[in-house]
Amino acid sequence: MSLRFSNGPYANYQFTQATGTRLEIMQGLQYALNLAGWTTISSSTSTIIMQTQTTPESLAMRVKIYDPGSGSARVQIMNVSQALTSGDCWLTPAANKTGRVVACPYQFFIYTQMSMYNACEFVAAGTPALPPWLVGVTTECGWMSGNAIGDGGGLVYSFRNGYLPGDANYYTRWSGFRSTSSTSNMINRNANDDYDDSGDLVITSSVPGRSTYDEAGYQSSWPCQRWIDGTMIFADTYIIFGTTSSLDEGKIQGQMWDAASCSVVFTGDTCLNIGGHAAIAITHNQTSYGAGYSGQTVPGTLFIAYT
Amino acid sequence: MSLRFSGGPYVNTTFTTTVGTRLEIVNGIVSALTSAGWSTVTSASGTTPENLKMNVRMYDPGSGNCARVQIKTPDGYWTSQDSWLFPSAGRVFNVIACPYQCFIWTITPPSQTSNNFGTFLAWGTPALPTWLVGYTTQCGWIKGNSNGDSGGWVGSWRNELSGWSGEYYSHWSGFWNHEYIDRNPANDYYRSGDMTLVMQGPGFTGPAGNGVGGWQGRRWVDNTINLSDPLIGWGASAIADEARIMGQLWDCAIASDAFAADLTVTIGTHNGTTMTNSNTGSTASPAGTLIVCYS
Numbered sequence: 001m002s003l004r005f006s007n008g009p010y011a012n013y014q015f016t017q018a019t020g021t022r023l024e025i026m027q028g029l030q031y032a033l034n035l036a037g038w039t040t041i042s043s044s045t046s047t048i049i050m051q052t053q054t055t056p057e058s059l060a061m062r063v064k065i066y067d068p069g070s071g072s073a074r075v076q077i078m079n080v081s082q083a084l085t086s087g088d089c090w091l092t093p094a095a096n097k098t099g100r101v102v103a104c105p106y107q108f109f110i111y112t113q114m115s116m117y118n119a120c121e122f123v124a125a126g127t128p129a130l131p132p133w134l135v136g137v138t139t140e141c142g143w144m145s146g147n148a149i150g151d152g153g154g155l156v157y158s159f160r161n162g163y164l165p166g167d168a169n170y171y172t173r174w175s176g177f178r179s180t181s182s183t184s185n186m187i188n189r190n191a192n193d194d195y196d197d198s199g200d201l202v203i204t205s206s207v208p209g210r211s212t213y214d215e216a217g218y219q220s221s222w223p224c225q226r227w228i229d230g231t232m233i234f235a236d237t238y239i240i241f242g243t244t245s246s247l248d249e250g251k252i253q254g255q256m257w258d259a260a261s262c263s264v265v266f267t268g269d270t271c272l273n274i275g276g277h278a279a280i281a282i283t284h285n286q287t288s289y290g291a292g293y294s295g296q297t298v299p300g301t302l303f304i305a306y307t
Numbered sequence: 308m309s310l311r312f313s314g315g316p317y318v319n320t321t322f323t324t325t326v327g328t329r330l331e332i333v334n335g336i337v338s339a340l341t342s343a344g345w346s347t348v349t350s351a352s353g354t355t356p357e358n359l360k361m362n363v364r365m366y367d368p369g370s371g372n373c374a375r376v377q378i379k380t381p382d383g384y385w386t387s388q389d390s391w392l393f394p395s396a397g398r399v400f401n402v403i404a405c406p407y408q409c410f411i412w413t414i415t416p417p418s419q420t421s422n423n424f425g426t427f428l429a430w431g432t433p434a435l436p437t438w439l440v441g442y443t444t445q446c447g448w449i450k451g452n453s454n455g456d457s458g459g460w461v462g463s464w465r466n467e468l469s470g471w472s473g474e475y476y477s478h479w480s481g482f483w484n485h486e487y488i489d490r491n492p493a494n495d496y497y498r499s500g501d502m503t504l505v506m507q508g509p510g511f512t513g514p515a516g517n518g519v520g521g522w523q524g525r526r527w528v529d530n531t532i533n534l535s536d537p538l539i540g541w542g543a544s545a546i547a548d549e550a551r552i553m554g555q556l557w558d559c560a561i562a563s564d565a566f567a568a569d570l571t572v573t574i575g576t577h578n579g580t581t582m583t584n585s586n587t588g589s590t591a592s593p594a595g596t597l598i599v600c601y602s
Binding site: 131133134137138162163164178194195196197198199200202203204205206207208209211212213221223224225226228229233238240243246247248250251252253261296297298300 | 506593595
């Protein structure tokens with residue numbers, strides 16, 4: 001494969017909540033998704049349902065953004081028929097809080113600048129690009145990742161923190177669905193003090209054959225983050241999760257749109273150019289961290305293009 | 308990048324050390340490389356499309372257990388340390404070679420198994436991406452599975468994609484432009500400049516705590532195996548250097564799943580063999596299989 005660009009329309013939109021209401025978040029996200037070519041299926045002050053454009057491989061999905069009446073605004077993903085509906089992800093409002101939405105016709109990221117540290121401040125969702133041999137095999141597919149395990153707290157790592165939206169404290173929050181001509185499944189994973197599962201959501205990057213050790217014999221980093229002339233690697237960002245259960249073998253479901261997994265560590269929100277596309281660093285200073293049961297994340301930065 | 312195929316001439320052959328002499332190994336390699344388009348200087352690779360080439364010296368030191376191999380810069384300025392291939396009566400060596408690269412290994416005894424030192428050796432001058440043409444003017448690598456003439460088995464790409472096994476021993480050399488490195492540690496850790504292959508894989512290492520185990524993302528959802536470019540990197544001049552990617556192996560791919568070694572596989576119209584044996588990965592290294600094609 002190669003990097004897949006949607007070619008827009010794109011949104012790179014920031015909005016600040018004046019009074020800090022759930023409705024401000026809902027309307028801010030709706031505005032950004034409309035800029036990015038999504039369709040509003042229904043809209044009220046309590047619930048907004050929006051649908052992606054249909055990808056070149058004939059995939060589409062819906063997102064429900066709603067006000068439950070208290071606490072945080074909530075986001076769910078659904079298939080187009082709405083027969084599959086995910087669990088919630090949470091976005092907490094506050095007066096003067098500024099959020100950014102980076103969106104394309106098939107995908108969005110909404111987050112605050114400090115969302116790598118603060119729960120209920122990051123949600124991303126989308127329907128992926130497919131390779132040719134999965135066209136017509138995968139008829140529906142969608143994913144969502146948040147950075148909280150509940151309304152009002154419980155920070156979990158997200159793509160703001162690394163390629164694995166989970167952390168060493170054994171928490172993660174994501175949903176994923178896939179349909180074929182004969183099957184249709186939604187996974188909701190909201191782990192609370194659990195080990196990482198074989199089917200947990202993770203994305204791909206370039207991976208050297210071994211992590212390095214320091215003088216004291218501890219795993220320290222990963223080699224080959226650059227070519228010999230300093231050129232960085234921008235690898236395809238494949239999305240992996242279990243098909244019917246987080247305990248399944250995690251398999252590659254598709255490719256994130258307008259995304260590249262960069263082998264070099266950047267500060268979050270750094271902007272650079274990837275082959276003529278302006279892109280922003282979602283991941284913040286991921287040098288590698290222990291995660292889940294016994295592994296490590298590979299260092300690097302998820303970049304999302306917005307042009 | 309994408310997979311890079313040399314277009315041959317390819318050699319996929321075996322030779323047997325009938326009596327078990329060092330000279331039989333030297334002659335076997337020379338015959339294979341000549342068929343693969345190498346010229347006898349001592350022995351020089353073909354010139355890649357990016358104007359790289361390397362020399363290799365195979366020799367009988369006159370005593371000891373093993374035939375020895377060194378790589379040399381094409382200008383003759385630098386010669387690597389020795390790598391070793393151990394003959395014995397009736398031992399069969401497999402060879403896959405193209406004009407720019409060579410793999411030699413035994414299936415019996417299995418070169419991926421501890422104690423079978425001197426049974427794996429590979430070397431080559433890599434393919435380059437377009438932006439490194441002219442920037443990299445010479446480049447070559449060699450990787451063996453022994454750190455001595457009389458023993459000291461070390462891991463190789465028969466074991467895992469770093470060419471390492473365990474944490475303490477390795478044997479490789481490399482040159483890039485006018486920087487050179489020999490690595491032959493005894494009881495040292497895998498360091499930042501150690502040679503490795505690079506694949507595309509999940510951004511999280513290690514088997515999961517719950518579920519089916521093994522690395523995630525080894526396959527697509529329809530069970531198609533994910534193949535990625537086999538990039539090769541190392542620290543240019545010191546083991547404390549940051550390893551950087553020098554280029555890409557010829558006629559190779561890395562499958563993200565584990566397979567037994569020495570299986571025949573097809574990639575597009577190219578036939579190949581699985582070089583890595585049952586590498587299911589660990590917390591420090593990804594699952595995956597190096598595949599070397601011979602057509």
